[in-house]
Amino acid sequence: MTKVSTVPRPNSLVSILAGAALLLAALAVGVITVSQVAQGPADSSLNVLRRWCPFILQGFMLNILMSVIAMILATISGVVLGFMQISHLAIVRQPARFVTHVFRNSPWLVILFAIMLMVPFEITLPYFGLVMIPGWVKATIGFTLPVMANIAEILRGAVASIPTGQWESAESLAFSRMQTMRHVILPQCVRRMLPSWMNWFALLTLMTPIAAILGVNEALGNTQAAMEAAGSSPDLLIPFYLFLMCIFFIFIYPVSVWTKRLERRFSTT
Amino acid sequence: MSTEYAVSWSPDQPIIDIRGLHKSFGSFEVLKGIDLSVHQGEVICIIGPSGSGKSTLIRTINGLTPINKGEIFVEGQLITGPKVDKLALRRKVGMVFQQYNLFPHRTVLDNVMMAPRLVLKEPKAEVRERARALLAKVRLAEKEDHFPGELSGGQQQRVAIARSLCMRPDMMLFDEVTAALDPETVKEVLNTIKELATEGMTCVLVTHEMGFAREIADRVIFTDGGRIVEMGPPAQIFSDPQDTRTKEFLSQVL
Numbered sequence: 001m002t003k004v005s006t007v008p009r010p011n012s013l014v015s016i017l018a019g020a021a022l023l024l025a026a027l028a029v030g031v032i033t034v035s036q037v038a039q040g041p042a043d044s045s046l047n048v049l050r051r052w053c054p055f056i057l058q059g060f061m062l063n064i065l066m067s068v069i070a071m072i073l074a075t076i077s078g079v080v081l082g083f084m085q086i087s088h089l090a091i092v093r094q095p096a097r098f099v100t101h102v103f104r105n106s107p108w109l110v111i112l113f114a115i116m117l118m119v120p121f122e123i124t125l126p127y128f129g130l131v132m133i134p135g136w137v138k139a140t141i142g143f144t145l146p147v148m149a150n151i152a153e154i155l156r157g158a159v160a161s162i163p164t165g166q167w168e169s170a171e172s173l174a175f176s177r178m179q180t181m182r183h184v185i186l187p188q189c190v191r192r193m194l195p196s197w198m199n200w201f202a203l204l205t206l207m208t209p210i211a212a213i214l215g216v217n218e219a220l221g222n223t224q225a226a227m228e229a230a231g232s233s234p235d236l237l238i239p240f241y242l243f244l245m246c247i248f249f250i251f252i253y254p255v256s257v258w259t260k261r262l263e264r265r266f267s268t269t
Numbered sequence: 270m271s272t273e274y275a276v277s278w279s280p281d282q283p284i285i286d287i288r289g290l291h292k293s294f295g296s297f298e299v300l301k302g303i304d305l306s307v308h309q310g311e312v313i314c315i316i317g318p319s320g321s322g323k324s325t326l327i328r329t330i331n332g333l334t335p336i337n338k339g340e341i342f343v344e345g346q347l348i349t350g351p352k353v354d355k356l357a358l359r360r361k362v363g364m365v366f367q368q369y370n371l372f373p374h375r376t377v378l379d380n381v382m383m384a385p386r387l388v389l390k391e392p393k394a395e396v397r398e399r400a401r402a403l404l405a406k407v408r409l410a411e412k413e414d415h416f417p418g419e420l421s422g423g424q425q426q427r428v429a430i431a432r433s434l435c436m437r438p439d440m441m442l443f444d445e446v447t448a449a450l451d452p453e454t455v456k457e458v459l460n461t462i463k464e465l466a467t468e469g470m471t472c473v474l475v476t477h478e479m480g481f482a483r484e485i486a487d488r489v490i491f492t493d494g495g496r497i498v499e500m501g502p503p504a505q506i507f508s509d510p511q512d513t514r515t516k517e518f519l520s521q522v523l
Binding site: 163165166168169170171172173174175176179183184187188191 | 331333355356357359360362363364366368370371372373374383384387388429432433436
């Protein structure tokens with residue numbers, strides 16, 4: 001309620017910089033060590049990395065695309081599922097609970113394999129004819145399901161965490177259940193849900209490389225392909241994987257810092 | 270179904286009429302047959318030991334707590350049947366709680382304006398004017414842009430009263446509204462209620478403030494063990510209680 005921090009706290013900015021610096025330093029050390037060892041007649045591994053960098057980054061774009069689309073789908077379906085879970089009608093509530101529990105408690109990789117094998121690789125649509133379903137689309141669906149179930153659970157938990165007095169006072173002011181939900185309960189839930197929601201976005205993005213196992217050309221798959229194309233030298237392993245970690249880190253770290261800050265802010269109000 | 274009132278209720282009939290009310294939570298019977306009539310403009314204070322069903326009783330009047338047996342009429346309308354329009358009932362009956370229950374994400378003015386805007390669909394300018402007048406009445410005009418969390422308990426409780434009044438209810442229920450307050454802020458809330466009572470608002474209060482009950486009540490009701498033990502004007506209840514349970518309770522709290 002009160003404006004706790006409108007300006008970024010200096011310590012979080014420092015920690016962003018410190019984290020980034022630490023990682024870049026590690027990368028530099030790794031690269032230098034490796035390139036010194038590999039000073040041969042052939043290319044230095046740093047040069048190889050530089051040459052393949054756009055290819056890896058292009059794969060990384062697919063990771064971001066998959067995580068963003070999956071997050072949007074998971075949020076929409078998760079909110080619907082969450083509402084179904086708190087319905088007064090058992091026929092709506094029970095299936096929603098079941099679906100939530102199934103997807104919350106299954107390994108992501110198993111869900112991913114199941115989707116990969118169950119969804120056909122091409123379908124016939126009216127007007128469009130035969131449409132191919134690329135692997136990354138299937139992987140995105142596979143990532144959506146567990147996150148959806150967790151968002152449903154976050155919503156259910158947030159609604160349950162609102163004191164009953166809020167419901168009672170809204171009811172005694174003649175609010176309908178829908179009005180209470182929309183104007184009293186949900187606005188208070190959004191604040192409570194935001195940190196966990198962002199946390200799941202970070203987790204989801206970090207899980208996207210498992211799509212490589214299924215042959216999706218995302219960052220990890222492209223990194224491995226690049227190393228293979230460059231002769232599969234063991235010297236390439238450290239710089240290439242460090243680089244990969246680095247780009248994920250640079251993308252995700254600000255999200256997690258921001259999440260921490262929101263959590264702190266909400267816990268004090 | 271027993272006698273129903275004529276469709277048009279007239280103010281000389283009870284505004285609240287409770288007959289043979291029973292309420293159980295599981296196997297525990299909280300209310301064991303309550304009969305109570307309240308007339309328009311009356312101020313009723315319900316006192317009694319905790320667990321005697323006072324709060325449950327008051328919460329049945331606006332349908333927050335469903336009942337097991339008996340009938341309640343509000344302005345001549347049966348409100349305890351299966352197909353009762355609870356929203357229509359709650360437009361007539363305002364309620365204030367022990368824990369204020371303001372909406373923490375909205376400003377004080379928004380808190381007061383929300384229900385008339387959303388429920389009664391009244392025009393914004395009109396509601397705002399009324400809300401400001403009510404905030405002035407509870408002496409919080411300068412706090413309208415604050416959030417509830419920035420106010421003291423007593424101030425929050427006065428906002429809650431203004432919020433309820435903005436619906437222009439015909440009667441008000443107060444459920445131990447000063448029980449959670451610091452002693453120094455109790456008085457400001459009680460003064461607000463006193464003003465309201467003086468203006469002729471029908472009030473039913475559950476309270477532990479015996480001095481206040483004696484001062485403003487037209488009738489004091491002493492409940493114990495889910496029944497009304499004794500009922501009468503404050504002078505009689507406080508100075509000359511008849512039942513031994515009333516005597517015992519009063520000797521403990523006075």
